[in-house]
Amino acid sequence: MTAYGIAHLHPPAALPEEVFEYLERIQATLDPYGGKFLVHGAPVEVREGTWPGGLVVIEFPSLAAAREWYDSPAYREILHLRADHIPGDLVLVAGCGPDHDSAAMAAVLRAAAA
Template sequence: MTAYAIAHLRPAAPHPEVFEYIERIQPTLDPFGGRFLVHDAEVEVTEGSWPGFVVVIAFPDLARARGWYESPVYREILPLRTRHNDADVVLVAGVPDGYDPAVTAAKLRAAAATG
């Protein structure tokens, strides 16, 4: 099941180390099947506030997303970004093929009725 690394990066002053991080990240993703879905795109806020940028990287599964984030090669370049950008980063599994939100609603409704 596809998994995602999602980052919310807050605005920061441009820095050469961040440019280097961006230049070096793709080779860290390749062994884990990671690919950018969203990167350097303008955010259109429709509810609430969202100061900054969003990055979404897809992986074949959560194990490979975790493997990438914990890999020595990624950990080597990570400080190039974290020294200069505040961010929230999460790894999350996607829904399976054929996912039906009505089934989830029914489970939540049943749990609320008994809890």
């Protein structure tokens, strides 16, 4: 099942050279794990709440592949280039399958709450 790496980042006004190096090198760390950017720094349109910062969404073929990428020596080698300069949060999450039914999910949740 498809999985995603989602980051909510808070970049400074001026990006240091290390961040440019990170951006130049990250795709090579993703390729062996089938990772591809779906959202990468596009402006967000906030409709509810607040969203300070930027959004990155990377798609992987599976949660295992996402974990392997994040833990890989190649990614670990460059992670500090971003993390030391751009604070934020990153999560890995499995996506919904093509047959996901939110009404059926509500029924299960309702029954569990009863």
